[in-house]
Amino acid sequence: MEEGKEAENKRFLKKILLIINCIIQVTGTCGGPLVLRLYFIHGGHRVWLSSFLQAAGFPILLIPLSVSYIMRRRRYNNHHHITTIATKPRIFTMKLPLFIVFSFVGILQGLDNILYSKGIASLPVSTSSLVIATQLAFTAVFAFLLVRQKFTPYSLNAIIMLILGAVVLALNGGGDSTAGESSKTYVMGFVMTLIAAALIGLILPLVELAYKKTKQIITYSLVLEIQLVASIAGSLFSLVGMIVNKDFKVIPREAKHFELGETIYYVVLVSSAIVSQLSGLGAMGVVFCASSLMSGIMIAMSVPLTEILAVIFYKEKFQAVKGISLALSIWGFVSYFYGEFQQAKKMKKNRIPEIEQPQNHSNINA
Secondary structure (H helix, E strand, O other): OHHHHHHHHHHHHHHHHHHHHHHHHHHHHHHHHHHHHHHHHOOOOOHHHHHHHOOOOHHHHHHHHHHHHHHHHHHHHHHOOOOOOOOOOOOOOOOHHHHHHHHHHHHHHHHHHHHHHHHHOOOOHHHHHHHHOOHHHHHHHHHHHHHOOOOOHHHHHHHHHHHHHHHHHHHHHHHHOOOOOOHHHHHHHHHHHHHHHHHHHHHHHHHHHHHHHOOOOEOHHHHHHHHHHHHHHHHHHHHHHHHHOOHHHHHHHHHHOOOOOHHHHHHHHHHHHHHHHHHHHHHHHHHHHOOHHHHHHHHHHHHHHHHHHHHHHHOOOOOHHHHHHHHHHHHHHHHHHHHHHHHHHHHHHHOOOOOOOOOOOEOOOO
8 A cells, every 4th residue: 555655655756857848858958049039130140059058058057956965965864774785876877888878879969959059040039939840750760660659640640730730831942031031041051950859859759769668767857967968968069060160369359240239149149058958958858758749749739839939029920821831730749638638538537546666777866
């Protein structure tokens, strides 16, 4: 009876953690392109710099990691006298295999960041956000291949609607190019963003696969470490590009000529780094609490909100083409979550009460 109650408490805590990470991911996914676009439309031109910023906010992860360590250290000091089995807590617990895997994932993220930066430099926020939403289709395919993701008619319908939304944009987006940009630039931006979406679709299932295959118990503290390692690797990838392109020499000059002022220029850079880090952390957390497909859904869910914010803050046009694409995307979102609701309802109805066994390699403890 007590084991059943403990399992129920763990499920409840994991749901709360999932909600928190969903909020973090949506905040970062909506805010990231808005801040990056602010940089580009007011005089910023360094795509390697913007790519670097998408990973460079990792120092903020040291705050929750430090809090987690203090809490684990306190629990250890309170209980280590009861047993000699418990090992002394460490700030970093990641073992070498995971370090290697997520260093590679971080490099993939760095590649994705530069593709996304090149895309968003050429596209309005509303268009690039709708294109990036197609990552859900790629996530679904790779999730099926890598982690044997199961699909329902509702989730398949959601994927189809998102693909159709992107196709509508691709066929009719030529007239949506930003002032002063050629159709060729628009098409290149569209293609870059689409490739970035495909890469995101690969990265999320890879993260889920790593969580499942590792012999190390995955806790949320370890998720923070994983995001830290991946972000450092992604930052180093972009840092090389910045050095080759001599961005460090250009930054002071670019700041002086920034339309909103030199101080605001640096505020934009720091804000971009922090917001983008929230997006990455939230994605890692949602994969930990649920699945890579769910994380992809949260990215796609952010599109309508980003659309509205872009129209409000940047006065971007909301043409009929975008309206159709947005409607198809919303149709897909609703279809997916309706299917999830029906499936959860069915499982709850048919569930036989039993003592739940702990999930393989998953632990919500900090």
